[in-house]
Amino acid sequence: MSKILVTGGTGYIGSHTVVELHHAGYTPIIVDNLSNSNLQILDQIEKIIGVKPEFHQFDLCDDEKVADFVKSNPDISGIIHFAASKAVGESVEKPLKYYHNNFFSLINLLNAYQGKKINFVFSSSCTVYGEPDVLPVTESAPVKRATSPYGNTKQIAEEILEETAHAYDNYQVIALRYFNPVGAHESALIGELPLGVPQNLLPFITQTAIGKREKLTVFGGDYDTPDGSCVRDYIHVVDLAKAHVAAIQLLEKGNPNGRYDVFNVGTGNGYSVLQAIAAFETASGQKLNYVIGPRRDGDIVKVWGDVTKSTTQLGWKAELGIDEMMSSAWAWENYLAQHPIG
Numbered sequence: 001m002s003k004i005l006v007t008g009g010t011g012y013i014g015s016h017t018v019v020e021l022h023h024a025g026y027t028p029i030i031v032d033n034l035s036n037s038n039l040q041i042l043d044q045i046e047k048i049i050g051v052k053p054e055f056h057q058f059d060l061c062d063d064e065k066v067a068d069f070v071k072s073n074p075d076i077s078g079i080i081h082f083a084a085s086k087a088v089g090e091s092v093e094k095p096l097k098y099y100h101n102n103f104f105s106l107i108n109l110l111n112a113y114q115g116k117k118i119n120f121v122f123s124s125s126c127t128v129y130g131e132p133d134v135l136p137v138t139e140s141a142p143v144k145r146a147t148s149p150y151g152n153t154k155q156i157a158e159e160i161l162e163e164t165a166h167a168y169d170n171y172q173v174i175a176l177r178y179f180n181p182v183g184a185h186e187s188a189l190i191g192e193l194p195l196g197v198p199q200n201l202l203p204f205i206t207q208t209a210i211g212k213r214e215k216l217t218v219f220g221g222d223y224d225t226p227d228g229s230c231v232r233d234y235i236h237v238v239d240l241a242k243a244h245v246a247a248i249q250l251l252e253k254g255n256p257n258g259r260y261d262v263f264n265v266g267t268g269n270g271y272s273v274l275q276a277i278a279a280f281e282t283a284s285g286q287k288l289n290y291v292i293g294p295r296r297d298g299d300i301v302k303v304w305g306d307v308t309k310s311t312t313q314l315g316w317k318a319e320l321g322i323d324e325m326m327s328s329a330w331a332w333e334n335y336l337a338q339h340p341i342g
């Protein structure tokens with residue numbers, strides 16, 4: 001069974017990917033410094049897959065630790081690199097934290113694997129497209145100037161990976177550009193664990209519905225969209241996790257497109273904030289307390305992905321719809337209310 005290093009594997013998307021890797025017959029090995037996750041997630045994963053994944057706690061910004069890890073784990077054939085700082089707002093206040101964490105961790109890994117055959121899957125984001133000129137947005141759309149240091153780390157990381165894969169033939173890389181990951185595992189044993197007040201829509205919705213927040217503010221109701229609120233391509237985290245397995249499998253076969261490639265990972269459908277709220281109300285049977293408020297600075301008005309390339313060349317397609325996204329997020333919020341983590 002191939003061993004796959006999952007950096008950030010106790011985090012939101014990483015934990016779901018560890019589960020899907022196991023189901024697909026891989027042995028996931030997690031490295032995480034727990035800066036934005038909790039050790040208890042390992043027990044939760046064990047409840048789902050029946051084994052506790054191998055776990056190493058250290059900071060990937062520590063080049064010696066990374067080099068030691070790589071030396072003592074020579075049989076790892078692939079890396080899925082989730083570990084990064086990801087809060088857009090915080091990145092504007094603390095750009096150096098983001099440039100430090102997101103670049104040093106990536107470069108340390110690439111350096112430590114110099115000369116060793118390695119398949120590398122990178123967590124990128126639809127943020128690289130900014131406000132697209134054409135919708136749905138394809139992978140060949142221009143990358144727009146980033147509006148936050150976080151977004152900039154994703155753009156520059158893609159460039160670092162492309163140049164590295166072209167310069168050294170031991171690396172084969174796929175960057176997955178995620179749209180908006182939401183939802184939780186069907187078991188409701190793992191899901192998103194936002195620190196403090198959630199900045200993202202779905203955890204804010206579920207925390208409001210359960211009574212942790214008084215009301216949701218819809219950021220803007222006067223945009224040029226059918227109902228005036230912003231439109232996004234929400235993607236179920238379990239589908240997203242499966243896209244990583246598909247990427248590893250494609251790299252193992254050899255990607256005919258070459259040593260560096262990018263794929264959109266979304267459903268291809270856009271939902272407005274008001275449609276997302278309505279879908280949540282239907283799936284949960286809860287009325288949500290919300291108001292339409294002012295626009296949020298820097299918000300993209302509408303973005304959804306063209307998933308033709310992922311469907312035909314990655315061999316992956318989203319299977320779960322907005323109902324499953326909402327009902328699983330709600331089940332997870334209810335689980336957390338009974339079994340707090342962290």
Ligand code: NAD
Nearest residue numbers: 008011012013032033034035036037059060083084123125
């Ligand atoms: P997360 O914060 O839940 O998971 C990231 C994990 O990485 C955490 O467990 C954290 O402790 C760990 N980590 C961070 N820096 C580390 C370091 N230096 N060394 C070791 N571990 C470290 O985030 P997530 O939502 O699961 O996102 C995973 C990846 O996907 C990130 O790269 C993120 O930028 C990207 N992404 C996320 C979204 C989203 O909306 N969640 C969208 C697009 C892209």
Ligand code: WQD
Nearest residue numbers: 088125127199200201202204217218219230232273296299
């Ligand atoms: C979704 C929609 C908000 C909260 C961010 C990053 C992006 C990517 C995903 C990592 C928007 C609206 C939200 C609220 C609201 N992350 N909203 N009230 O902004 O699409 O993307 O996360 O790569 O890079 O920028 O996601 O969940 O914050 O917002 O009305 O309280 O919900 O305006 O239209 P976003 P989000």
